[in-house]
Amino acid sequence: MKKVENDLLLRVLNGEPAERTPIWLMRQAGRYLPEYQVVRARHDFLTMCREPELSSEVTIQPVDIVGVDAAIIFSDILVLPEAMGLNLVVEEGRGGPRFTNPVRKKSDLSSVHDADCENDLKYVGDAIRLTVSRLNGRVPLIGFCGSPWTLLAYMVEGKGGEFAHARAMLYDDPSTAHELLQMLTSSAISYLKMQHEAGADVVQIFDSWAGVLSPSLYEEFSLRYIKQIVDSLRGEVPVIVYAKAANHSLKSIRDLGASAVGVDWTIGIDEAAGKIDSVLQGNLDPAVLFAGDEAIRSAAGRVLSLAPKGRHIFNLGHGVLAGTPVESVKVLVDFVKQWNAFEQKR
Amino acid sequence: MKKVENDLLLRVLNGEPAERTPIWLMRQAGRYLPEYQVVRARHDFLTMCREPELSSEVTIQPVDIVGVDAAIIFSDILVLPEAMGLNLVVEEGRGGPRFTNPVRKKSDLSSVHDADCENDLKYVGDAIRLTVSRLNGRVPLIGFCGSPWTLLAYMVEGKGGEFAHARAMLYDDPSTAHELLQMLTSSAISYLKMQHEAGADVVQIFDSWAGVLSPSLYEEFSLRYIKQIVDSLRGEVPVIVYAKAANHSLKSIRDLGASAVGVDWTIGIDEAAGKIDSVLQGNLDPAVLFAGDEAIRSAAGRVLSLAPKGRHIFNLGHGVLAGTPVESVKVLVDFVKQWNAFEQKR
Numbered sequence: 107m108k109k110v111e112n113d114l115l116l117r118v119l120n121g122e123p124a125e126r127t128p129i130w131l132m133r134q135a136g137r138y139l140p141e142y143q144v145v146r147a148r149h150d151f152l153t154m155c156r157e158p159e160l161s162s163e164v165t166i167q168p169v170d171i172v173g174v175d176a177a178i179i180f181s182d183i184l185v186l187p188e189a190m191g192l193n194l195v196v197e198e199g200r201g202g203p204r205f206t207n208p209v210r211k212k213s214d215l216s217s218v219h220d221a222d223c224e225n226d227l228k229y230v231g232d233a234i235r236l237t238v239s240r241l242n243g244r245v246p247l248i249g250f251c252g253s254p255w256t257l258l259a260y261m262v263e264g265k266g267g268e269f270a271h272a273r274a275m276l277y278d279d280p281s282t283a284h285e286l287l288q289m290l291t292s293s294a295i296s297y298l299k300m301q302h303e304a305g306a307d308v309v310q311i312f313d314s315w316a317g318v319l320s321p322s323l324y325e326e327f328s329l330r331y332i333k334q335i336v337d338s339l340r341g342e343v344p345v346i347v348y349a350k351a352a353n354h355s356l357k358s359i360r361d362l363g364a365s366a367v368g369v370d371w372t373i374g375i376d377e378a379a380g381k382i383d384s385v386l387q388g389n390l391d392p393a394v395l396f397a398g399d400e401a402i403r404s405a406a407g408r409v410l411s412l413a414p415k416g417r418h419i420f421n422l423g424h425g426v427l428a429g430t431p432v433e434s435v436k437v438l439v440d441f442v443k444q445w446n447a448f449e450q451k452r
Numbered sequence: 453m454k455k456v457e458n459d460l461l462l463r464v465l466n467g468e469p470a471e472r473t474p475i476w477l478m479r480q481a482g483r484y485l486p487e488y489q490v491v492r493a494r495h496d497f498l499t500m501c502r503e504p505e506l507s508s509e510v511t512i513q514p515v516d517i518v519g520v521d522a523a524i525i526f527s528d529i530l531v532l533p534e535a536m537g538l539n540l541v542v543e544e545g546r547g548g549p550r551f552t553n554p555v556r557k558k559s560d561l562s563s564v565h566d567a568d569c570e571n572d573l574k575y576v577g578d579a580i581r582l583t584v585s586r587l588n589g590r591v592p593l594i595g596f597c598g599s600p601w602t603l604l605a606y607m608v609e610g611k612g613g614e615f616a617h618a619r620a621m622l623y624d625d626p627s628t629a630h631e632l633l634q635m636l637t638s639s640a641i642s643y644l645k646m647q648h649e650a651g652a653d654v655v656q657i658f659d660s661w662a663g664v665l666s667p668s669l670y671e672e673f674s675l676r677y678i679k680q681i682v683d684s685l686r687g688e689v690p691v692i693v694y695a696k697a698a699n700h701s702l703k704s705i706r707d708l709g710a711s712a713v714g715v716d717w718t719i720g721i722d723e724a725a726g727k728i729d730s731v732l733q734g735n736l737d738p739a740v741l742f743a744g745d746e747a748i749r750s751a752a753g754r755v756l757s758l759a760p761k762g763r764h765i766f767n768l769g770h771g772v773l774a775g776t777p778v779e780s781v782k783v784l785v786d787f788v789k790q791w792n793a794f795e796q797k798r
Contacts, residue, residue, distance in 0.1 A: 270775070271739075273740075274741075274747075277750075278742075278743035319718070321718070321720065351718075372665070372700065373666070373700060391619060393618075396617055396624075397620040397624035398624050404623075427616050429616070430616075
């Protein structure tokens, strides 16, 4: 087992003492960084996902530039459905990725198969191996995948938006939805295990579209499958579950038994801590980074004050927004790192 | 006072007995209707808002075509900020309306003034008068405006999206936000009173962007101002408050004392009824209308079964989605209208 120099994240996830709250940011490798834009200007998005050299380069950028306590491998949740048979395209200036062969009815399932992660997603494993080697133990590396529901939403709709057809499938044809969700679940388990074997110290499941479902549909079509994934990985690798806009279901999310639960910014982290006894990750409003430095420190200090001591990983409540000033991200990271010393002086 | 033939909506809002649950749908006048598209093909969106003849025509279409129990005047929440000095443009195929002179800092407030509703929004009053005359008492007419927060979000950002600058203003420069919100509140009160005087039987306040705020910011920057509006209209005209994705604040929303509260689809209407003692409006998932007829009836029946008897107005949890089949909307409306008779037979 490799040794990680800055292992704050791992210690907090394992319930061990840590001298301060670790911080990393969802979408920390991204277009708010000029250094990312330099790479992006020369390569299209999917090439950056598929070329370990490029993926690794932008994965490490925020560790060097803003000083976060963990790296998260640069990739996209939609590469898994692509490996399951869907045709993924990202056209410049055409509003996000899409699938040209969406799954709208049971017969469309014939084009979907379990992912052969060792082969078809080998490039992700290679990117992780290269990144681990280049990080050389400085900070832990996080792998990730989308939740089965979030991936189904994209696979059925074919693109981002309101996911009306995906939601309609749950009412209209639940058996097709369950069949696809079960395939996604077993592929996600293989995919996350492969990432861990390649060197990811932690994995995160992104349920980015949790919030478009009612609580009862959310239990049936999302949490049930996330639970299978968490159960399959327990004891192997720490798992963080991040469900956006699903605070109505925090008690059920607690029952998943994940190592940590990501919390968006539409709930006080103290209220979330009252419902969830595991480690919490979050929950600063990403828009705060568009405010001035004092407002950033004040809002971050509020999260740190309200968060449960010893079981908190600092993060935003969602990804870094496009257009976020890099200097503001640095102000935030520096503030969080100095918080414990600052607190003791007060 | 004019007499309304089908006054189910008004009776439910007044707490009087009604023989069945009334139904209308947010965005019922819109692009899912071929008859709307015929009008829209000949006129741009803002012209349709500004010409009482056109606005009235599309307002009445869903009463004739799908048989809803109320009309809602065709307009846009952004015509109020336009009347307050912002320059509103809607360019075809350029992704929604925008303001060319957004309010980003205190000095930008110099371009904002109270709306002179009697003059600058006279066209809305004219559209309401014409619609009331054409409806000839068949169903009640609903007027509306955006909540101060939702309008500020658009005024600060200049366009739709994540509203990062608007959210940042609340952390960075709350005094400018409060100043603008107070202006919006007094203009919204004048605007809704003008709509009522022109003939609107009911008014609805749309807090469409409630969900991007944390509960504490939501109390301070949205509910506080909605309360002023509700208080100013109490006893004059029934007020429905619809806040999307703000179920974390249902108890505070109850304390507004509105005649009815709109409920989105991310909470069971029975759970909402346990927190709110007024009339509830909602809460069918709009995506259900992309499912088959039996799934539509089943999902609508579930809402009707769980809703509080005698204090429920059937609606979707959000607006009718683009691409919704008209036939499905008819299936829904017919089902809800027949529900009480159907229930008695069971």
